[in-house]
Amino acid sequence: MLQVNEIRANFAHACERLNARNIENPEELLGNVLKLEDLRKQIQLDRDNLQAESNAISKQIGQLMKSGNREEANKIKERTSEIKQQVKTLEERYSQTEKELTQILYTIPNIPHASVPAGNSDTDNEVVLENGTIPSLEDSNKSPHWDLIKKYDIVDFELGVKITGAGFPVYKGKGAKLQRALVNFFLDEAEKAGYAEVQPPILINEESGYATGQLPDKEGQMYFAQEDGLYLIPTAEVPITNMYRGSILQEEELPIKNTGYTPCFRREAGSWGAHVRGLNRLHQFDKVEIVQITHPDNSYKTLDEMSLHVQSLLQKLELPYRVLRLCGGDLGFTSALTFDMEVFSAAQERWLEVSSVSNFETYQSNRLKLRFKNKDKKTVLAHTLNGSALALPRIMAAILENNQGEEGIKMPKVLVPYLGFDTIK
RNA sequence: AGAGGAGUGGCAGAGUGGUCGAAUGCGGCGGUCUUGAAAACCGUUGUACCGCGAGGUACCGGGGGUUCGAAUCCCUCCUCCUCUGCCA
Numbered sequence: 001m002l003q004v005n006e007i008r009a010n011f012a013h014a015c016e017r018l019n020a021r022n023i024e025n026p027e028e029l030l031g032n033v034l035k036l037e038d039l040r041k042q043i044q045l046d047r048d049n050l051q052a053e054s055n056a057i058s059k060q061i062g063q064l065m066k067s068g069n070r071e072e073a074n075k076i077k078e079r080t081s082e083i084k085q086q087v088k089t090l091e092e093r094y095s096q097t098e099k100e101l102t103q104i105l106y107t108i109p110n111i112p113h114a115s116v117p118a119g120n121s122d123t124d125n126e127v128v129l130e131n132g133t134i135p136s137l138e139d140s141n142k143s144p145h146w147d148l149i150k151k152y153d154i155v156d157f158e159l160g161v162k163i164t165g166a167g168f169p170v171y172k173g174k175g176a177k178l179q180r181a182l183v184n185f186f187l188d189e190a191e192k193a194g195y196a197e198v199q200p201p202i203l204i205n206e207e208s209g210y211a212t213g214q215l216p217d218k219e220g221q222m223y224f225a226q227e228d229g230l231y232l233i234p235t236a237e238v239p240i241t242n243m244y245r246g247s248i249l250q251e252e253e254l255p256i257k258n259t260g261y262t263p264c265f266r267r268e269a270g271s272w273g274a275h276v277r278g279l280n281r282l283h284q285f286d287k288v289e290i291v292q293i294t295h296p297d298n299s300y301k302t303l304d305e306m307s308l309h310v311q312s313l314l315q316k317l318e319l320p321y322r323v324l325r326l327c328g329g330d331l332g333f334t335s336a337l338t339f340d341m342e343v344f345s346a347a348q349e350r351w352l353e354v355s356s357v358s359n360f361e362t363y364q365s366n367r368l369k370l371r372f373k374n375k376d377k378k379t380v381l382a383h384t385l386n387g388s389a390l391a392l393p394r395i396m397a398a399i400l401e402n403n404q405g406e407e408g409i410k411m412p413k414v415l416v417p418y419l420g421f422d423t424i425k
Numbered sequence: 426a427g428a429g430g431a432g433u434g435g436c437a438g439a440g441u442g443g444u445c446g447a448a449u450g451c452g453g454c455g456g457u458c459u460u461g462a463a464a465a466c467c468g469u470u471g472u473a474c475c476g477c478g479a480g481g482u483a484c485c486g487g488g489g490g491u492u493c494g495a496a497u498c499c500c501u502c503c504u505c506c507u508c509u510g511c512c513a
Contacts, residue, residue: 044475048482055482058494062443065493073493080493248472369473379472 001105001213001367003381004037017111020118020328029108036101043097047090054083106216110363112328113300113337119327126327128339131311132320135346135402142347142404145397146278149175152409152424155279167268167283174424178399178411179286181418182392183261186288186313190389193309195259195290200239202262203230208242211368213334213360223265232265236289237386241364244293248379249372255302256293259389261286279393280352286392292385293370296362299383300337303359306387307339310355313390317412319343319398322351336361343394347401352394357387400424 007014007030018026057080064073117126135142149155154175160168171179187197209215209231214222223232233239240258249256264287268276275281290309294302307323314321326338335358342351362381365371371379403410408425416422 041475044482048475051483052481054493059444061493065443077493084493 001102001363002033002108002111003362003366004033004101004105006362007033008037014111017114017116018109020112020116021109021331022118022120022329023109029104033101033104033108036097036104040094040097040101043090043094047087047094050083050087050090054080054087057083109331109333110336110360112331113359115325116331116337117325117327118329120329121327122330124327125330125340126325128323128325130320130322131315132318132344134320134344142401144278144345144347145400148400148404148409149278154178154424157278165283167281169279169282174419174421175396177419177421178396178415178424179392181415182390182395183286183288184418185415186389187259187261189313189316190259190288190290190309193257193290195257198240198243198258198260200236200243200260200262202233202239202265203228204233204238204242205230208238208245211245212238212241212364213367214238217333220269221267223267233262234266235264235386235388236260236262236287237291240289240291241293241368241370241384241386244370245368247370249293249370249382251295251372251374254293254295254372254382255298256291258291259288260291261288263287264391275350279397280348282393288389290387290389293365294383294385295372296380296383299359299361299385302383302385303337303339303357306357306385306389307341310341310357310387310389314341314343314354316414317395317399319395319402319412321354332356332358334358334360334363336363341390343398345398345401347404348397352398354394354398355388355390358385360384360386 002014011030011034014030015026018030023029057076060076061073061080064070064076117124119125143151152174154172156170156172157166159170160166163170191197203225206215206229209222214231214234218234222234224230225232239262240260243258244256263284265284266282268281268283290306292302292306311321311323321341321343324340324342326332326335326340331338338356338358340353341355341357342353344350345352361383364384365381368384370382370384372382374380399412400409403412408423411419411422411424
């Protein structure tokens, strides 16, 4: 959620940047925020003054009662009941105004970083770099992974349908081992890069959902356990970042670096189509996430560091990839700047998104109330960042599709120690 | 899941209707003393909002209520502990 003070201080800039997201008439939207904030302040002032008077009178009554002067006490009681009514009215107006303000703020996405290009959709994303050799398409009679997994019997979708439904595959044999190897490899690499591993809960309460911005924005995208009011996590970002909700850290503790492996659950309502076959889009998938909490001065340096970490994983897995800077139209609601990493699949003849690393600046920390004491002993909001490092299914798809050959599917060298075999045949 | 108990400042722990935002101890920070350190002593030490400021308001697990006045009384929810039950 945006900070009202920041909106006020950088009004023109905020409007200009929200235009990059195709927000209609940001001047009016942000103008309303400021108006409501002014109203809120005015109500608070009136209310506080009345309460100050009431407190003073109550004290007087106490003293009069003590000295036995009941009559006088009863006399001034009248004024307090008058004040009480007024305070009650103001109290209602106050919470209503505050609620209204929060509701509007919930609908406003993060202000895109200056480097975010304007644009409507993923076609406007900016390619930052490409790495690795893109497999040529001519000499490839490569099979897509949904054929390969059947051929080698390593992922079973039908079985998943029987147990749960579409989008919940069963990994079998070497497929299951490959999953486990990837998780361990990713966690080990994250640990080497200084991320402390955690295993968070995979169900979260409503408060956590609001704090990192999944609610109310993505309400329908999360599975909901109604009986207990808990949501299945769409990403480990939610529980890991929420570990620090309400915290006031010391500046020396920054940056905080955490990594965690979790399954992730997404309803993906209404997003099924031509490009979602096989492992391309699932309701349940595994992911290793990296999260950082940083000093505001360092967050963009940190974003680059995280991007390089993800890239190093792709290089070690010998996958050709590219890095995209997301345009305003494709940028996530809570993000100020996002880099997507995509690997190329020769069999599908297209790029597959395998990671997203984002800087949320203070958008999440403002909701999280995640702060730190700076050198001047002032309490200020920290910046939060996260990234997938990495999501498994499409990595698995790319490994299968890009490494297939006559003799089977060659496993990337770095995974062999984890797997105990070098080829799926 | 049932019965009982408890939730107070960074921690420990008083306070059961009126100068209580809250005693005291520990810890933290600053200082005195010391060649330095420790000890001792003195001072200071929660968060948020409003206000140029003086200052004001709110917060004693969350929400609601009673009262002129609530940490204190009532209702409700949450969490933790103990016992019983159940169970990876």
